[in-house]
Amino acid sequence: MLGKARLLPGVVLLSLVAACGGASSTTAGGVPIVNWYIGNESWLEDVIAACNAESGGAYELRAASLPSNPDQQREQLVRRLAAKDPSIDLIGMDVVWTGEFAKAGWITPFQSGELKTVGSKQQVFTGPYDSAQFDGRQFGAPLNSNTRLLWYRKSVLGNRPVPKTWDELLDTAEALDTKVQETGKRAESLVVFFNALLESAGGSLVEPGEDGESAVALPREPTIKALEVMKRFASSSAAPAALSTSGEDDNRLAFEKPDSGSAFMLNWPFVYPSVLEADPQLAEDYGFAPYPAVLPGKPARPALGGYNLGIGSYTKNRGAALAATNCLTKPAQQRTIATTGGQPSVLRELGNDPAIQKVLPFLPIMTTQLENAAPRPVTPQYNDLSLAVRQVLHPMQDIEPEKSYDSLRDLLERALKSQAVL
């Protein structure tokens, strides 16, 4: 935590420098520069070096680092894109930004045939592919993808069966007198949690409306069911004390403590490379299982994370940016991202790749989940939608399913018309 805070000014400074240095679009030697705006990732340097070597002087890919917090990444990008910043060539977009950026005209669609490896459903898993489509066109090139998994401590669970539903999970945790680490702070991670429960119960946040615009879906029964699960979890003895203030990284840290008192955690796969590095011995104790379902017998539809690549509308080097996109989505780079960052590939052909599976033993589960995953709504108003969900559902222990349902529907309806004060 502290380390991150100390790093912050550095990151800010770096992005300022990047902002000032963006004036020239080619190197001194006339090679087009592709500025890639993306959060700092462990695999970034490796894939950039690989693509620059492969390009043979056709372009020079450079990382323009963004803050580590996705909300802050988006804020910086949105401000600069709204001001038509020509230095933004390539963007590492969180999957949920795709609709917003496309609708606003900040990224350009890919023509058919332009994307060599990630242009069709035959090549890419359904979840990530759908997250890149808007208005019938492909605006994003899926780069990597993941979903949350259920992590557990083998030593605590013993020979009890691994829970398959939320009810089983909470029953087991209560019986074992242990905690379930899950995100509860008022942030995007809460929406990730809720969307997974809602989709698993058979509902969704939005649906296509009559005029092609998105409309609020929120079918009553599934929504109430999802809210009840949240309510039960937050009021259960399995809820950690810091539930209402923790995000993914807080969960990871709490679960990584040897005597954490938490036998379960719902989290993205990045926790696995992290524990391997921090405490290889402890990693042996990490078990993993599919994300728990809400309804017995109906597989869970966890929310989808990951990056889509988008090409900025104001770039002077679209051709070069496209070439870089095609290089980054090649199997070789996808493998690097998966093995160093713990973020599985979007390519079907790597779905059971032995090299990746060696590092990410949970790959088969992930592959199934990427097929079933529920992308969060691809809509220009996604951010308003997300703020509205956070507003109503935080703190989780105060949820009253019937009442919360009404306020959620009301606020979402206004949010979709960008008429909500949030």
Add this chain to the structure above:
Amino acid sequence: MTATTTQAPADKKPSGGPRKTTDRAQAERRLGIKLAAPAAIIMLLVTAYPILYAVYLSLFRYDLRVPEENAFVGLDNYILILSSGIWWQSVFATALITVVSVAIELVIGLAFALVMHRAVFGRRTVRTSILIPYGIITVIAAFAFRFAVQPDTGFIGDLNPLGGPVGSFATIILTEVWKTTPFMSLLLLAGLATVPEELQEAAKVDGATAWQRLWKITLPNMKGAILVALLFRALDAFRIFDTVYVQTAGQFNTQTISGLGYNALITRVNLGLGSAISILLFLMIIAIAFLFVKGFKTNLGAVKGDR
């Protein structure tokens, strides 16, 4: 102190006499205007223009994400805001933080001012050490307090005050008080220095206790300074943003008006709605200033306490 300087020219004006401007006086006047013009023009450009532009924008549906739907909507944005429960919740949160923190700051600040005023030895050391918190950037102070109270990094155990509404407000207010009390005490110290020493002496001779002297002599004589200090701090506190953003990000109903404005303008790039929120905040700030000045019936220029 700023108040004194702006008031001064107004007091001198009448001395010119009616209709007796000499050539020289006229020339000086023209020179004065010329000298002041650049500053005035820059002020207009950097303050008046953005304010007017915000008023203009607030009358539109103007969302950068759906540019083709932008249209003139009149006062719709204001109606939308004023009929929203979230808005009133944030007005309440802002007012609560302002009133409580400024009240605490006034009491502690006055105590500090008296200490600084009366310190016999180590005067400079005392003054400097009291002022240190004010020299620390708000964001850093906010992070420091957040880390201090969080279970994983803090030193108050598993209390986790930021996990509930009461603790969240308390932490925010504590941070504000810690950070800005020095500013308050500095303003009060300036007022304290103007209380005539003879009055204190006379009261002492008459047998007044220290408590009586504080209430009957010191405070009434520095009413102007207290007003200035309260006004500055209240206006400042009402715009609170960074502490809340860092410590709670608005959870547990601690969202302030500035936070709502930030969400609308920066996060959602909904410039119409965001501008309307900013304008409402601006109007509320003006109202507070007006209330202070009228309510206390004190001339802001009379910092000296001589009415």
